[in-house]
Amino acid sequence: MPGKVVTITSGKGGVGKTTATANLGAALAAEGKKVVCIDADIGLRNLDVVLGLENRIVYDLVDLIEGRCRSRQALIRDKRLPELFLIPAAQTRDKSAVSPSDMTRLCDDLRGEFDWILIDSPAGIERGFRNAIAPTDIAVVITNPEVAAVRDADRIIGLIEAEEKGPARLLINRIKPGMVKRGEMLSPDDVLELLAVELIGMVPEDEVVITSTNRGTPVVLDGKSKAGQAFRNIAKRLQGEKIPFLPLEEESGFFGKISKLIRTGGN
């Protein structure tokens, strides 16, 4: 069966596209699937550092598209997960170095060898986004429960539908369950009602994402992290499995501390 292309996009920057790409790629590879992650953010390369592969880059996406190397030379294999590969973005070029048809041709070549091709889209709705969306089979739109991110996600979902790459699947990232409970943050239900698309996953805010990214280790490899669990579930849903959505648990705030005090007799 030819590999599937998943594009991770958002419109707004900083909502977690690169983190999601790295973690979904790692989760699929940990299940034994052969995966390549492509960093399509030309000029603002980042997927390499998030995956901890920044020291091994020789060739990049633009070298490959312009024929300066063969695909085998541009593919960087992850040492922890031998089924996971990265094609890094070029750092000294810009998005006009690649066209949507270049991306489609590249992905069609990779489909024979890989089960999953994950594309980390740049922010925005310009050329970089068009490149990232051109070859896609499944478009995953990431948003945060926050007005600017939701508005941009709506624009992106509309563009994906207009390009006939839909239906988009929604990933709500960085949810703070305590704030949602207090009415201080849009709930996943609110976001879903506003955007009216199918949900693929909800990822809680988790400090382990930052510490694992500091080390260049995907958080899905941490068995205890809630965000890691959420990303592993999303990887299963991408493969068509019916996995129930994790209930959002409140982080231990004031009430959590009080109940802990009561349980431990004040110590």
Added chain:
Amino acid sequence: MSGFFEQLFHRDTSAYQAKERMKLVLINDRINMSSSALDNLKTEIIGFISRHVEIDQDAVRIEMKQDGRQQRLIADIPLKSSRRKSVG
């Protein structure tokens, strides 16, 4: 009773305000029309129809509704029943 107070509290939360604001923003974004342009459209619809039939201006309701990812302009325009003119 508690439901009533819960609802009052709920309407006061910032999350509720965010959602209500976003509903309007997304409608305007999706149809590429500002709130004031939408108000003008409503006024023109009412004006156009009242040139042909007499309508109950106070009971007119024209609103944009979200139906999945589609927007619908729903107009409910009650017409005044015509008083029969005496034949004469």
